[in-house]
Amino acid sequence: MFKLYNSMGRKKRRFKPMDENSVRMYACGITAYYSAHIGNMRTYVNQDILKRLLLHDGYKVVHVQNITDVGHLASDADTGDDKIRAEAEKEHRSMREIADFYAGIFIEDMKALNIMVPDVMPKASEHIPEMLNLIKRLSDKGFLYQASNGIYFDTSKFRGYGKLTGMGFKQLNNSLKEGARVEKVEGKRHATDFAVWRFAGQDEKEMVWDSPWGRGFPGWHLECSAMSMKYLGEQFDIHCGGIDHLQVHHTNETAQSEAATGHRFVDYWVHENFLTVDGKKMSKSLKNIYTVKDILAKGHSASALRLFMMSANYRQGLNFTFEALSGSESELAGMYSLMERLSSVQGRAKNDDTAEFKKSLRSMKKEFFARLNDDISMPEALAAMHSLMNAVSARLGSGKLNRAEAKAAARAMLEMDSILGLQLGGHYRGDAPPLGKEAKALLKEREAARKSGDFRRSDEIRDLLREKHGIAVEDTKAGQSWHRTPG
Numbered sequence: 462m463f464k465l466y467n468s469m470g471r472k473k474r475r476f477k478p479m480d481e482n483s484v485r486m487y488a489c490g491i492t493a494y495y496s497a498h499i500g501n502m503r504t505y506v507n508q509d510i511l512k513r514l515l516l517h518d519g520y521k522v523v524h525v526q527n528i529t530d531v532g533h534l535a536s537d538a539d540t541g542d543d544k545i546r547a548e549a550e551k552e553h554r555s556m557r558e559i560a561d562f563y564a565g566i567f568i569e570d571m572k573a574l575n576i577m578v579p580d581v582m583p584k585a586s587e588h589i590p591e592m593l594n595l596i597k598r599l600s601d602k603g604f605l606y607q608a609s610n611g612i613y614f615d616t617s618k619f620r621g622y623g624k625l626t627g628m629g630f631k632q633l634n635n636s637l638k639e640g641a642r643v644e645k646v647e648g649k650r651h652a653t654d655f656a657v658w659r660f661a662g663q664d665e666k667e668m669v670w671d672s673p674w675g676r677g678f679p680g681w682h683l684e685c686s687a688m689s690m691k692y693l694g695e696q697f698d699i700h701c702g703g704i705d706h707l708q709v710h711h712t713n714e715t716a717q718s719e720a721a722t723g724h725r726f727v728d729y730w731v732h733e734n735f736l737t738v739d740g741k742k743m744s745k746s747l748k749n750i751y752t753v754k755d756i757l758a759k760g761h762s763a764s765a766l767r768l769f770m771m772s773a774n775y776r777q778g779l780n781f782t783f784e785a786l787s788g789s790e791s792e793l794a795g796m797y798s799l800m801e802r803l804s805s806v807q808g809r810a811k812n813d814d815t816a817e818f819k820k821s822l823r824s825m826k827k828e829f830f831a832r833l834n835d836d837i838s839m840p841e842a843l844a845a846m847h848s849l850m851n852a853v854s855a856r857l858g859s860g861k862l863n864r865a866e867a868k869a870a871a872r873a874m875l876e877m878d879s880i881l882g883l884q885l886g887g888h889y890r891g892d893a894p895p896l897g898k899e900a901k902a903l904l905k906e907r908e909a910a911r912k913s914g915d916f917r918r919s920d921e922i923r924d925l926l927r928e929k930h931g932i933a934v935e936d937t938k939a940g941q942s943w944h945r946t947p948g
């Protein structure tokens with residue numbers, strides 16, 4: 462049974478999709494005018510874990526994530542420039558070039574972090590007819606009015622506006638006013654009202670469209686409603702996004718979608734928390750914004766970054782430091798080394814407690830998935846994985862682990878990695894060819910040298926095995942053990 466925290470209602474609920482076998486999932490994508498930073502990417506790693514868990518549980522998942530290439534204003538309110546238009550002017554490029562360039566970088570970063578690329582990544586600029594259609598439905602139902610710079614949604618007309626926040630209409634309006642985030646728009650009725658269509662200025666030539674409401678471009682919130690409903694239907698299972706989207710973006714998506722259709726929009730709202738750097742919010746002025754490429758350029762691996770991002774529950778904040786990242790790097794090295802050692806276990810000894818050992822592996826693996834099924838409690842799940850690794854290492858160290866047990870341990874690790882996505886499979890060669898004659902003879906000779914106290918010869922052979930045969934030898938209490946080195 463999978464329990465998932467639902468922001469709508471603010472409690473954990475048993476997850477039950479509308480269709481028995483498939484889950485429809487939408488995630489707010491990037492606005493393509495800058496390189497996403499590691500905080501943005503943590504959100505997508507967490508969504509990827511949710512998706513992988515659903516796949517592991519046997520569901521088919523249809524995953525849609527938009528790319529905003531128009532309509533996202535620089536200000537939270539309804540004034541100011543479109544972010545992409547502003548960046549295009551700054552870089553002296555077209556809006557299309559800017560959006561394509563940064564969307565390309567984003568997809569590269571997703572792939573580096575082993576995030577499964579969504580099934581559909583619709584671009585806002587390619588879905589203008591769907592958006593105009595949605596505006597028409599809202600207009601026909603009397604939810605819209607015209608203000609000086611666009612067509613607005615009247616939030617006072619939607620019963621239950623703000624239900625996602627737990628605040629009422631009045632309270633939300635007051636909170637926006639207090640936050641001083643509202644600049645005056647002539648003709649706008651309430652602080653919470655938002656533009657579904659913005660009128661274009663005379664000088665705006667690119668990414669503007671004719672419409673029955675005048676020449677202009679869509680509002681950002683409208684994009685997500687129109688595109689999610691196009692690809693997933695008017696009602697779907699999961700809508701994900703960063704916690705910063707809850708109060709305005711998702712609240713407005715909900716209002717306009719439900720106002721248009723007359724029924725519930727989404728069953729489960731899932732919100733991911735932030736990443737801070739050295740205890741501070743990432744910002745240009747603090748120069749503490751890192752992209753995935755910045756991290757890789759410093760010699761860290763993308764898998765270690767991914768593992769670091771899993772070190773807190775998705776609903777909790779996480780603080781990035783290079784020290785913590787190095788910790789994840791070592792943790793990952795431990796996982797890789799265990800997989801390599803498991804690859805080369807050759808012993809065929811009959812252990813009388815094999816059944817018991819395999820049973821304990823199963824129970825630790827079960828614990829791993831049980832923690833994940835409890836609202837994706839990742840740190841606890843990783844702790845269960847480490848218990849399993851410790852048990853396997855101890856048995857390896859004592860020289861007892863035989864080939865069949867090693868295979869069972871590796872299979873458990875790989876199944877857990879189907880969620881973690883840390884590429885453990887690349888370090889497991891369970892089907893690697895057996896040792897050649899020469900290597901076998903060297904291992905035998907080394908064992909004999911050690912027994913007779915000839916450590917110089919034993920070290921010589923150790924180096925030879927590593928360099929010539931790609932075999933690493935370790936001395937354990939139970940004698941020498943070996944594994945193949947990667948590459």
Ligand SMILES: [Zn+2]
Nearest residue numbers: 489490685710
């Ligand atoms: Zn969205």
